[in-house]
Amino acid sequence: METAIYVRVSTEEQAQEGFSIRAQEQKLKDYVRIKDWSIYKIYADEGISGKDITGRPAVKEMITDIKAGYVKNVLVFKIDRLTRSTADLIYLVDLFNANDCEFNSLMESIDTQTASGRMFIKIIGIFAEFERENIIERTRVGVERKVKEGYSLCTSSASFGYDRVKGQKIQTVNPAEAEVVRDIFGMFVDNGLTLTDIARRLNLRGISTKQGKTWASGKVRRVLANCNYVGDVRHHMNDSRHKREYDGLHEAIIPQELFDAANGILEENKKVGITKPPNDDKYFAGFLVCAKCGYKLKTYESRKKLKTKIQITVGYVCRNHTLGTCTVGSMSHKKVEAAFEEYISEIADFDAVDTRSLAEEEKAKHDNSEAISSLENKLKNLETRERETLERYVRNEIDFEDYRQMKDLVASDKQVLGAELERLKAAQNPVASKPQEIALNFKKNWDGLSNPERRAFLKQFVERIVIESVKTKCDYFGQVKIREVKWRM
Ligand SMILES: [Zn+2]
Known part of the structure; x- marks a missing residue:
């Protein structure tokens, strides 16, 4: 285990036997040998008081190395060597936890490999949690005050205008x-x-x-x-x-x-009340998404006066088509229904999906899990950074504007990483057989279902249906094509 040894003496303590840097160092080195750990580096702050961790270059360096993942274990002679400030200790233990770094103190026999050692760390962790909530509360109050004073928060950007x-x-x-x-x-x-x-x-x-x-x-x-x-x-x-x-x-x-x-x-x-309850005759309402622009399709109803009766056609149209920004036009419910039936029959007919060998699949899974854990680590680090930024703001080290900008930066990083993580995780679960099962289920039952039952069926199994209408030269109305069905599973 890559261990960081941290030693410190103040000027007054220098003379005291047993507290000299060398003496501490020797005992800690011995302990590392007994434990069969390896020493990553010895960090020493000489002639510096332990009041808090500011102005201590060695502590700073150690923190950087922990964050970079070089150090997996911190060993000190006594906790007060590290710091005498509770706030600092909470901060440090929190930092260790966030970076999967163990913490051991020789004199207090804090050894995270023992039950009492872990207990200590846990208690510190609870304090850290409490402290964090306090910080959040204090920040909330600060933000509230800014607004009361008349400053616009506009966390993302200013309003139009x-x-x-x-x-x-x-x-x-x-x-x-x-x-x-x-x-x-x-x-x-x-x-x-x-x-x-x-x-x-x-x-x-x-x-x-x-x-x-x-x-x-x-x-x-x-x-x-x-x-x-x-x-x-x-x-x-x-x-x-x-x-x-x-x-x-x-x-x-x-x-x-x-x-x-x-x-x-x-x-x-x-x-x-402009929103009408979904009509059973238009049971695809809410499920359809435009393949071109990604917006939801809304329903429409058109009435045509024939000689003896009024013919009502129901269907769906891309929201952006109405706004004039998408070329995917209207499609009747009948056509969508036919396209959907064709789509499920195609999936259900396609059997013997598993041409990939088991070993190959296992390998692909493994490759992913490495990328996933690396992403998860990155996300964890971002969360730490987010917290630190908040703490710095609370300590008045940065002003609100800087805080907001840093927070936005971290948030956008988090979003990108989070999306990637979700994608990888989704790819990791081989779901090849699942859509087929559902499609088969649909195929077997679909014909016998009434419209409200079909709607309920869709609600249970379908998240969205990506659809578009393709116009060919000879067909004025265009052909409805389903690009993808996203199953609920
Ligand atoms: Zn569209």
Whole structure:
């Protein structure tokens, strides 16, 4: 086990026999030999007090090596050699735990290979947990105060209509975007356009959102409901119970009356209840995803007056098609049903999937597990970094802006690693036989099911169906093709 020996003496202790650096070192070296460990390095802070760990180059170096994974065990003569500060000790033990590093102290007989040693570490761990929660609580209070003082938090970016210059705490008006915001409120309140209509117009004019994306009804609604535009700031906006709004320090774009009018209409719309319960005749509702743009398909109903009756066609259409940003058009329920039946019959007919040898499969699995554990380690390190950043902010070593930026950086790293991890983990479980089982199950039962039963069946086994309509020259309406069915398992 790669062991770091840490020794320290203060100036006053130098003279005392038994406490000299050499004496400590010798005893620890002997102990390492008895335990059959190997010494990675001896870290020595000479003539430095143990009040806390700041200003101790050897401790700093050791921490760096632990984080880098070189050191798997730390051995000291006595805990007070490492530090006399409880906060430091908690921090260090927490760091050891996070990096799979053992901790041993000779005088206190703390040996993580013994039950009492592990107990000690556990107790320290509980303190660490408590301390962390305290820090989070203190930060929460700090954030709350910032909002009350009128600073906009905007953890990801400023709202559409505003800019936030780096290092500047108050957002400034972006004149071009502010004009669009005024226009949105105008179209909604004065012209009575629907959210979808507004989104379509913005897209047609080539205006994109703050993130460079196209507009959709939900995004328009968020603009209309954003109190930033009347000069307020908000906190806990996604949590109705803790939601708070305060007077902001930035400039308003929209007069209060217009804002209130818009939100009155939004509130009214909510009462009318635009969302209809899923229709049994359209039992694929909610499952279909556009293969081109990745958005969900919504249902439609068209009525055609024939000589003796009214013919109603039900079907699905890509949300973005309505907004004018996707070319995948409408498809009737009948066609989707036929395509789905074809898809499940194709999977169910395909047998003898397992052409790969067992050894090969085992090997692939193993290869993955190494990558997985490396990713998991990286994620763990990121979590440590996240915590450290928070602690530094609480200790006032960095200001809020730096904290926010560092936090965003770590968060985006975490997201990337997390997604990769999920992908690897999913690939590790050989699921080849499972979709076939489900498909077979579908094939056997499908014909005998009523529409509501089919919907229930889909709900149980299907997460989403990726679909598109391909137009060929001779077929005006296009052919519905299922690209992929994501099974629930
Ligand atoms: Zn689409």
